[in-house]
Structures are given as C-alpha cells and as structure tokens.
Amino acid sequence: MDADHTIFDFEVSQEISLRLAFNKMGVDYQHQYGKAYSVINKAAWLAFERGEINRSELQEQRSQKFKEIVGEHFDPIDFHNYYIQYLSQQVHYYDDAKETVEELANHYSLAMITNGLAPVQRPRIQLSGIGHLFDQITISGEINLAKPDPAYFDHTFDALNNPERSNTLVIGDNLIADIHGGQKAGCDTCWINNSDLDVFEKIEPTYIVRNWNDIAKLLLN
Numbered sequence: 001m002d003a004d005h006t007i008f009d010f011e012v013s014q015e016i017s018l019r020l021a022f023n024k025m026g027v028d029y030q031h032q033y034g035k036a037y038s039v040i041n042k043a044a045w046l047a048f049e050r051g052e053i054n055r056s057e058l059q060e061q062r063s064q065k066f067k068e069i070v071g072e073h074f075d076p077i078d079f080h081n082y083y084i085q086y087l088s089q090q091v092h093y094y095d096d097a098k099e100t101v102e103e104l105a106n107h108y109s110l111a112m113i114t115n116g117l118a119p120v121q122r123p124r125i126q127l128s129g130i131g132h133l134f135d136q137i138t139i140s141g142e143i144n145l146a147k148p149d150p151a152y153f154d155h156t157f158d159a160l161n162n163p164e165r166s167n168t169l170v171i172g173d174n175l176i177a178d179i180h181g182g183q184k185a186g187c188d189t190c191w192i193n194n195s196d197l198d199v200f201e202k203i204e205p206t207y208i209v210r211n212w213n214d215i216a217k218l219l220l221n
Contacts, residue, residue: 002172003114003121006192007097008128013090014038021082027074036069049115049146049177088123094194096212098130103220105133109163111156113170115140115147115177136160147174148181157185169206171215179205190215 004010015034022029044062047053053061063076104110112134114121118141125131136159140146143155157165165186172178173192180203182189191205192215199205209215 001101001110001112001170002174002178003112003125004116005173005194006171006178007093007101007112007130008124009092009094011038012092013087013124014041016090017083017086020086021079024082024086025075025078027070033066033070037066040065040069045115046176049148049174055117055141084117084120088120089127091124091128094212096216098128100212100216100220101130101133103216107220109160110134111136111138111160113138113147113152113156113172113178117141147177148184150181150184153181153185153187169219175200175203175205179203190218 001007004013014037018034018037019029022033040062044053044058044065048055048058059080063080066079067074067076101110110133112125112131114137116139118139121139121141125137131137136156138152138156138159140152143152145152145155147153157163157168166188168187169190170178170182170185170187171190171192172182173194175191175197179189179191180200183203188206190207190209191199192211193208194210199208207218209218
C-alpha cells in the first residue's frame with residue numbers, strides 16, 4: 001500500500017509544514033500559497049513518475065516555481081530545507097486508516113510502497129507507530145527507483161521473498177504510480193478515489209473504494 005494520500009493525509013501535513021517553513025523564514029504566509037504549492041508539487045511528481053525529470057530536477061523545479069508565486073524575496077533553497085525538515089515530523093491519518101492497517105496486519109503480509117524522499121519518509125514512518133506492521137517498506141529515494149517502474153515492484157517482491165503476484169493487492173490513490181504500476185507488476189489493484197476523480201483511459205482498477213471503511217469491508221469481511 002501507498003503512504004501519502006492513502007494512509008497519511010498529506011494535505012494536512014503539507015499545510016502545517018508550509019506555515020512552519022514560512023514562519024522560520026520570516027515570510028508572511030497566505031492561504032493561497034498552500035493551493036498553489038499543491039498544484040506545483042503534484043505536477044512535479046507526475047513528471048517524475050513519467051520519467052520526464054529526475055529527483056533533483058523535481059526538487060529544484062518545485063521550489064523555483066513556488067518562488068515565482070511568492071516573490072523575489074523568497075529563497076527557494078532555504079524554503080526547501082525548512083519545509084523538508086518540518087514535513088518529516090508530520091503524521092496525520094485519514095479516518096480509520098491506522099486502525100484498519102493494524103487489523104489488516106493480523107490477516108495479511110503488508111508492504112508500504114512510497115515514492116517519497118527518504119529524509120522525509122523514514123522519520124514519519126517511525127513517528128507513525130505503524131512501521132513495525134510492514135514486512136517491507138520501499139522508499140524510492142533509497143533505491144533510485146520509483147513507481148510505476150516495474151523494477152520498483154520487483155525490488156519489493158524480492159524483499160518479500162516473491163509471494164504470488166496473483167495473490168497481491170496494490171492499494172493507492174495514484175492511478176499512474178500505484179494502479180498502473182501495480183497492473184504492470186501483475187497484481188490486482190485497489191484505487192482509493194477520495195477526490196471523486198475519473199478513471200484514466202486504459203487504467204481500470206480491480207476495485208475502486210472511497211475510504212478506509214470501504215477497504216475494511218473489502219478485505220476483512
């Protein structure tokens with residue numbers, strides 16, 4: 001299962017981290033900055049997942065484009081460093097996510113698959129209190145591979161001693177990274193459509209759910 005936007009409510013973590021970073025820099029924070037950063041961040045990660053930019057370019061482009069929104073007085077390097085520092089300390093769950101993951105661990109072997117940055121994800125997973133429930137945690141920044149690359153999933157399966165892929169379910173919110181990636185890896189998929197989005201052409205999840213209550217009904221009944 002994916003981490004951000006799936007288990008963890010990344011929007012909450014992002015908003016808090018942005019405010020703390022701006023405060024540290026002595027820059028007035030405005031509400032529209034959060035929405036603007038979300039758009040920039042999602043576009044950068046989409047380009048990364050499509051192989052159009054590398055990880056360094058993702059971070060650089062994201063901060064530079066954000067500077068264009070905030071103004072010339074904004075230091076993108078300081079912002080990036082402070083933002084990453086504060087984001088690494090933020091853990092906020094979707095409703096029922098933590099309890100459902102804990103219950104799933106009693107019945108299934110679990111793996112966490114995230115395209116996030118290692119300096120952000122490792123501390124957050126440790127703070128979350130659920131890291132021990134996963135037999136494998138694959139962070140793209142640690143292996144220089146990213147979803148939906150089949151090699152990313154191969155790495156995860158190897159770490160799990162290669163269970164049957166036909167008996168594996170990939171859960172996530174991202175149709176490209178999680179769902180299409182899971183399909184290419186030979187797995188069933190469960191798309192958490194918590195934003196009422198449309199399914200992309202040629203990407204048909206095995207299951208579509210709205211929230212963790214739906215996942216509990218699907219996997220624990």
